[in-house]
Amino acid sequence: MSPSALAACAADPARSRGRRHPEEPPALRSEFQRDRDRIVHSAAFRRLEYKTQVFVNHEGDLFRTRLTHTLEVAQIARSVARSLGLNEDLCETVSLAHDLGHTPFGHAGQDALNECMKPHGGFEHNLQSLRVVDELEDKYARFRGLNLCFETREGILKHCSLANARQLGEVGRRFIERTQPSLEAQIANAADEIAYNNHDIDDGLRAGLLDIEQLRQVPLFARHHDAARGRWPQMNPKQERHETIRAIINTLVLDLVAHSQVRIAAAGVDSLEAVRAQAAPLIGFGEGVESENRKLKGFLRDNLYLHHRVYRMMTKARRVMRDLFDTLYADPRLMPPQFYADAQLRESHHGAAGRARTVADYIAGMTDRYALDEHERLFDPRRLK
Ligand code: MG
Secondary structure, rough: OHHHOOOOOOOOOOHHOEOOOOOOOOOOOHHHHHHHHHOOHHHHHHHHOOOOOOOOOHOOOOOHHHHHHHHHHHHHHHHHHHHHHOOOHHHHHHHHHHOOOOOOOOOHHHHHHHHHHHOOOOOOOOHHHHHHHHHHHOOOOOOOOOOHHHHHHHHHOOOOOOHHHHHHHHHHHHHHHHOOOOOHHHHHHHHHHHHHHHHHHHHHHHHOOOHHHHHHHHHHHHHHHHHHHHOOOOOOOOHHHHHHHHHHHHHHHHHHHHHHHHHHHHOOOOOOHHHOOOOOOOOOOOOHHHHHHHHHHHHHHHHHHHHHHHHHHHHHEEEEHHHHHHHHOOHHHOOOOHHHHHHHHHHHHHHHHHHHHEEEEEOOOOOHHHHHHHHHHHOOOOOOO
C-alpha cells in the first residue's frame, strides 16, 4: 500500500521513532517490512512451531501450534488494517512477533515460570517477547537483539507491570501514563483474540474435548451454527464445524472494522500521536458482539482450558517447569556453557536475581518437546546424554 493511501492516524515508517541503534534505511523495503523480515529469520520464530497454547505439542499433528496461531493472527490483522486504511506491514510485524516470548506448555508453563521467578522479579510473557527481540536474539554483529523500530517494540509489549514499565524507558512509558499504542498494535491484539477463540473451538471439537451440543450454549456459536445448517442441511460434521467457525470469524472481523471505524472518526485522530494520547483503545467490537464474545471466552475457560484432560496435562507441565527451574538455578553449570557463562556474568551484576533471569531465559526459550527431553536428561539416570 502506498503511504498516500494510508489514513492520517496510521503509523508511517518514514516517521518512525527509530531504532535503538541507528541504521541506514533499507533499500527496497519499509522500516516495518525490515522488522518483519528480521522476526521471520529469528530462531525464536522458528521455535514457535514446537510450542503450544492449550495442547501439548506431541498430542497430535492436527492442532494449532504457536506458529500456525501466529500466522492466523497476522492474516486477520492485515485484513482489518487494510479495511481501515492503516499500516498493514506494522500489523503483520507485531502479529508475527507477539508470541515470541512464550514458554513451553502454553499458559501453564507461563504461570509456572512466573511462580518460580516470584522472588526474582517475576516472569511476564509480553515482556519476554520484548527481551527476545531486544536482547536474546544474538546474531547481528553491530548490536544485541534484532534492533527493531520503536513502533514494533511498542506493539509487542501489550501488557507490563508498573514496576517493569519503570525500568524500560520510552517503551514502558505508556503503562505509567496510561496512553495507547498505535492502532496497528491494537488491531494485532484484537486479531490474537479472534484467532485463538476460534481455533480453540476447532481444536477442542477435533480433540473430542468439546461437542457441538455443548457449544450451542454459546449464543454466538448457536446463531452461526443454525444459519450454516439452514443454508447447507446436507453438510457433514467437518463441514458443519468449519462453516460455523468461519462465519463467526467473519462476523467478528466485520464488527471490529465497523465499530473501530466509527470510534476513529468520532475521536477525530489525525496522527499517531493523537492515537497515543487517547484514554482508551479505539479498536474494538460493538457492545453486542463484545458481550457475545465474552460469553464465548467464559465458555472456553470453563469447558476447554479447565477440562479434566487438559488440567492433568497442564499439572504435569507445571511440575516439569518447576523441576527444571529448581535444578538449573541450584546448579547453573548444568545449562549449556553459554548460558552458564551468562548466569555468572548476570549474577556478578545483579546477584541471585541475575542468575535466576538467565535460567528463566533458557527455560522460556525451550519448545515443549525440548523441555520434556531436557527433563528426562536431567532426571532419568538411564539417559546418558
Ligand atoms: Mg497469541
